[in-house]
Amino acid sequence: MAGGAMARPRALPSQPSAWRTLATAADRERLRGWRDAWGKALAAARASGHGAELAAGGALFNPDAALPGPEPQPGTYRCRVTKLGAQSPGLLDYAAYPPFTCTIAREGDVLSFAKNDGVQRPAGLLLPGDGQRMIFLGTMMLSDERQARDYGTDPERDMIGAFERLGPARWRLVLPYPRWESLLDVIELVPAG
Structure with missing residues (x-):
């Protein structure tokens, strides 16, 4: 896979919502706190003058926009990251990055997600959730790393999110309270090509 090997939990869940047994206590x-993260992040981005960008994003920045329906098909996607709300002074409350390539792949009975380009590259599994969303459990790959660390082995790299x-x-993949920089990361995915 272009983004590197997937960050796999030690055992995969056999039933919906079994992701809770795999996720660390900190990630659960x-x-x-996903709704709290959305509220704080959106308020900070608006207060810093980015209300027009949020409005233009439509459903992308609406915390209640998730729809039931089919999961994404394996393949290559055009993705873009928006970071909302600064974790500390001096950081931006709104940062939108140019599109990049990411991959959805089949990993046995579940799907995986990997961001293929850039210095920060989330990689992990998309596990069954509540029917309206899947749960992302993964890790952050940095710089020139070629393989993701296993989920649950490095709390600074572990990631959890909702895939909707x-x-x-x-x-979109929504990452509440990521370890670095922002209060909320939103990754939009559309098929490439």
């Missing part, structure tokens, strides 16, 4: 807490459908051929 971060995911429980926004419309026909459009999804």
Whole structure:
């Protein structure tokens, strides 16, 4: 896979919502705080003068926009990252990055996600969630690393998020309270080509 080997939990869940047994306590807490993360991040981005960009994003920046429906098909996607709300003074409350390439792949009974380009590259599994969203468990690959660390081995690299459908051929990965920089990362995915 172009993004490097997947960050795999030690055992894969056999039933929906079994991701809770794989996620670390810290990550379960971060995911429980998803609505708080959205509220703080959106307020900070608006206060810093980015209300127009948020409005232009439509469903992408609406915390309640998730739709039921089909999961993404394996393949190459055009993705873009938006970081909302600064974790500390001196950081930006809104940062939108140019599109990059990411991959959705089949890993046995589950899907995987990997950001293929850039200095910070999330990689991990998309596990069954509540029917309206999947749960991302993964790790952050940095710089020139060629393989992701296993989830659960480095708390500074562990990531959790919600993978949601926004419309026909459009999804987002929402990462509440990531370890670095922002209060919320939103990654939009649309099929490449």
